[in-house]
Amino acid sequence: MTQSPAAIRSALRTDVLIVGGGLAGLSLAVALGRAGLDVTVAERSDLSTMVVPEFDGRVTAVAYASWRLLDAIGAWRYMEEYAQPILDIRVTDGDAPVFLNFDHRALGNEPFGYLVENRHLRLGLLRALADLGTVRLVHPAEIDGMDVVPGGVNARLTGSGGIRAALAVAADGRQSPLREAAGIGLVGHRYAETGIVTTIEHEHDHRGIAHERFLPAGPFAILPLTGNRSSLVWSEKHAVAKALLALDDAAFNAEIMRRMDGFLGEVRAVGPRFSYPYAVHVAEKFAGDRLALVGDAAHGIHPIAGQGLNLGWRDVAALAELVVDAARLGLDVGSPLLLERYDRWRRVDTLTLAAVTDALNTLFTNDVAPVRLARDAGLALVNRIDPLKRFFMQHARGTVGELPRLLKGDAL
Template sequence: MSRLDADVVIAGGGLVGLTAALALASGAAGTPFKVIVVDALDPAKVVGVAYDGRNSSIAYASWRMFEALGIATRLEGREQPINDILVTDGKVREGASPMFLHFAAAEIADETGDAPLGHFVENRHLREALQGAVEACDAIELIAPMAVSGVAYEPGHVAVTLADGRVLTASLCVAADGRGSPVREAAGIKTIGWSYDQMGIVTTMVHDKPHEGVAQEYFLPGGPFAVLPMTGNRSSLVWTEKTDIAKAIMALDDAGFAAEAQNRFGTYLGHCAPEGPRWSYPLSLQLSRDYVRPRLALVGDAAHGIHPLAGQGYNLGMRDVAALADVLIEARKVGLDIGALTVLDRYQRWRRFDSTALAVMTDGLNRLFSNDIGPLRLARDLGLGLVNRFGPARRLFMRQAAGAVGELPSLMQGRGPDGKAA
């Protein structure tokens, strides 16, 4: 057939999709992949305050990837370093258990170069930074707003049909189109998972006292209550509750909502009040049975969706992207077809274990802590206290939280996608 339109077509231009485009287009042995991103949403709308009030926790290893791709500089002044993480257990109005788990960035400074454990960034700022980097990259074309209406997998290429009738051809299609991925569904890839009968409530809270860059994960019987530091005297509230209770909380006026939040916050940040809109969404676990098909690779939520209690959803997607970039770059270097199943299977083997292990861990933690059963409460409080006292175990958990364990792709080691130091 005639020359392909691109090396890779990415379905989905959200946080993971745009990161994937930049990773692939940043250069493979001096020759970047040509990438086309197709997204159903208007890029101008997704950076508005009303569209998405969530924030993303960018772990230490993921931030190194941002630095390697030139994204970190675009976020200067709009990111909040995470210096400490405090994990506690407790009850509403009764305060936290005396047992706790404390992670301090300074404790692993010899491994991280005195960097914070991570950074916290508003999603709207992330989208602006990613969009700006994509716009500045000649190897990437963004087509949006535009839906993908079909994908045909042919010998030697993939044909992606757009809603306006255009057909794009490439060696590989990457599905980054979310948990309900139409591309995954059309390819016949099944998923496994379940609902938690919980909802996540997200909003921004302003408070009197500074947070000092400390992220708090407070486990309550209804689910984790996370207070995550933002720039200024603001924190992102990620509040998990049973579905019926969450709906009642969402129905409260601002004063009632603030009172319920303060009952859980306590007074360590002084007076707290919500700022801006609130969002809520059902929580579930979802894992794809396969991450690849011939000429198709799944990344991000299209491949896996986990409980948000550890704040690792986007980081998991970034590890997908970095691993896929390594696999495709290496394949191109030795003259292999990047859409061949033999090439893509290495990506699947690399990523499926990590994703499944993290999904099982977050699922187990949610089930262990989201209850008020006396013996379990005692056991988990003792567990937190023991881990906090045992330095090697605590530092292992810290490295896990920083994303600095396991087989790290080049970008997460601070090297460019061609293997050279960034």
């Protein structure tokens, strides 16, 4: 059900308050609501604009394990017609003759994952949320403050009443006001590169192949979308990226073609161009007093492996499992013990992936000849050793490590 903040005049009671209606927050709401918990989502923007969303070029690589989660919570059926399977992944290092090729058939019939435009992901989650009678969506709504009280939290909405919940979840983005109000700091740093993101149309069929091309400035990723389209994630030094973004369409397309060597034929950018500075950040802890952090509020990593939102879905799967299991036992879903378990579960995985992506970026942006030769030898070696190759393919699918039930495709 959807409510405006003005409709809430007195304290509303709910099991879990999720602050932020992005992809991670909505996924958690659907997972918890489907398991029977009373959930309220407070989102600052007006989500009614998502009824007929326009193409904006934003795309997410949904890893296989994340697809399992979306399917298990009943949301994938609203997205699958817009999804492009990732069948192969090819990694090349500049003009080096060696390359690394991952073929999904080495692991069975399922793809590595799917490419889906963010508008279809969000609309699918909203449709899945509308199927439930246990989730309340309040928008547009600003949280004016939140107090921890015995047995829960009292959140105040600007211009209306409040919400009382046993647990609050910060899904409110990289600059999370809830995280900052809880006094939870960040560690991390900025990179020397800017990411340019756009969608391209091309002459030849991409055949479901995702290309990760490492150029001296950073990764140049060509990710397959439905039709003869791909999402382009293009890394350049800040000044170069600024100059590229200022080019007219013809010159911008020529720069793309120069880096692609024509393997997809004629190419042109369609839709808007986005840019953002690369950075890595990890919260000092993923939980506070009656508070859990998920998604960008908890972490952000280099996009070199395309795992950013997938890391957020791993948060969602872990927290949902802990909360649902506690609720079914009649336990406090916001207890310190539960939140400590969540923090331990998610921090190790997050810190590991943040360190790996940071190291890969450092390795592949180093154009010193001995380093370049060593990494090319490494690519060739991995390509020839099947057990090692399968290990990296499992990582690309997100199926390595201690997986919560939703990431295995099991219902809560």
